[in-house]
Amino acid sequence: MSEPLFERVALIGIGLIGSSIAINAKKRGLARHVAIATRRPETLARAEELELGDSYHADFAEAVSGADLVILCVPVGACGAVSALIAPSLAKGAIVSDVGSVKGSVVEAMRPNLPAHVHFVPGHPIAGTEQSGPDAGFLELFENRWTILTPVEGTDEAAVQRLRAFWEGMGSMVETMTPEHHDLVLAIVSHVPHLIAFNIVGTAADLETVTQSEVIKFSASGFRDFTRIAASDPTMWRDVFLTNRDAVLEMLARFSEDLASLQRAIRWGDGDALFDLFTRTRAIRRSIIAAGQDTADADFGRQPHRRDGWNEAAGADGKIR
Numbered sequence: 001m002s003e004p005l006f007e008r009v010a011l012i013g014i015g016l017i018g019s020s021i022a023i024n025a026k027k028r029g030l031a032r033h034v035a036i037a038t039r040r041p042e043t044l045a046r047a048e049e050l051e052l053g054d055s056y057h058a059d060f061a062e063a064v065s066g067a068d069l070v071i072l073c074v075p076v077g078a079c080g081a082v083s084a085l086i087a088p089s090l091a092k093g094a095i096v097s098d099v100g101s102v103k104g105s106v107v108e109a110m111r112p113n114l115p116a117h118v119h120f121v122p123g124h125p126i127a128g129t130e131q132s133g134p135d136a137g138f139l140e141l142f143e144n145r146w147t148i149l150t151p152v153e154g155t156d157e158a159a160v161q162r163l164r165a166f167w168e169g170m171g172s173m174v175e176t177m178t179p180e181h182h183d184l185v186l187a188i189v190s191h192v193p194h195l196i197a198f199n200i201v202g203t204a205a206d207l208e209t210v211t212q213s214e215v216i217k218f219s220a221s222g223f224r225d226f227t228r229i230a231a232s233d234p235t236m237w238r239d240v241f242l243t244n245r246d247a248v249l250e251m252l253a254r255f256s257e258d259l260a261s262l263q264r265a266i267r268w269g270d271g272d273a274l275f276d277l278f279t280r281t282r283a284i285r286r287s288i289i290a291a292g293q294d295t296a297d298a299d300f301g302r303q304p305h306r307r308d309g310w311n312e313a314a315g316a317d318g319k320i321r
């Protein structure tokens with residue numbers, strides 16, 4: 001086996017993403033030692049029971065000392081405080097990263113706390129599920145999925161390349177962009193869609209004329225997909241909306257305008273407007289799938305153990321019907 005990329009990887013927070021990284025780092029030989037730290041003793045004990053790492057620490061400073069890679073795998077709202085806690089113990093030349101779904105606020109919160117002798121390379125794997133906690137992680141999570149790195153100006157290129165190699169070692173494809181651009185893109189492809197799911201499931205739950213048991217009994221797969229998304233971790237998503245406020249509000253404004261014109265088309269019986277939009281959106285879906293045959297999105301039905309919308313929409317050959 002070739003030499004590991006890192007001697008000691010410290011993971012702060014061991015939920016879905018932290019545990020998936022831990023499993024990858026060990027199984028794929030990317031780190032000689034995986035040190036795990038988290039806030040709650042029960043979670044740390046569970047991580048140890050699952051043998052996710054090589055050492056387990058209640059003390060974050062102890063976990064990061066001597067680490068050449070430190071990754072914060074905590075909700076975005078906690079990144080600032082955690083970075084302040086670990087800063088005095090970070091080794092010279094260490095790469096410090098995170099996996100947060102929002103990048104601008106994480107950079108703002110972490111950067112001032114970090115010493116000049118470390119390389120700060122923020123990251124975000126565009127891969128996840130609605131599950132959370134240390135039991136949720138799995139080896140294939142990052143396979144054929146994109147990871148976005150958002151290094152700030154002046155970051156050592158060698159550090160960016162080393163982190164890129166780490167994510168590629170987990171099967172991910174890597175792209176770099178600015179934190180601001182990341183937040184705008186993710187607002188429309190991830191954050192607003194999650195908000196729509198939280199909202200529609202909430203609306204259905206509050207209905208007075210349709211009972212909850214009817215909602216469950218007659219829910220077609222479209223609504224079931226929304227309920228999967230709406231089951232995502234409340235803390236994580238609260239933090240996403242509080243920290244990516246501007247980009248989400250901008251995309252929501254556009255969404256509301258488009259929704260209003262759909263409403264008008266329905267009110268005035270404008271079948272052509274409805275038909276045109278649905279034709280356009282069907283073509284978009286088909287082109288995504290066609291492109292997916294040789295890029296990241298050829299992953300419908302990718303996780304055979306998952307029974308969610310992605311799998312159910314796909315036949316045995318992975319084609320959507």
Ligand SMILES: NC(=O)C1=CN([C@@H]2O[C@H](COP(=O)(O)OP(=O)(O)OC[C@H]3O[C@@H](n4cnc5c(N)ncnc54)[C@H](O)[C@@H]3O)[C@@H](O)[C@H]2O)C=CC1
Pocket residue numbers: 012013014015016017018038039040043073074075076078082099100101102124125126127128129130131132133134233236
């Ligand atoms: N769940 C998903 O699908 C994805 C999540 N992310 C990002 O990854 C990060 C972690 O998310 P998950 O692993 O899903 O969450 P999770 O809820 O499964 O795990 C979070 C971990 O952070 C710890 N934690 C929570 N608050 C903390 C605090 N104040 N101080 C220290 N530790 C704390 C928890 O004990 C737990 O170990 C988040 O920033 C999220 O935005 C990124 C991609 C996908």
Ligand SMILES: O=C(O)C(=O)Cc1ccc(O)cc1
Pocket residue numbers: 100101125126127128129130190229
């Ligand atoms: O479960 C799903 O469908 C997701 O969309 C997972 C996800 C959630 C948050 C991210 O920042 C990235 C991926």
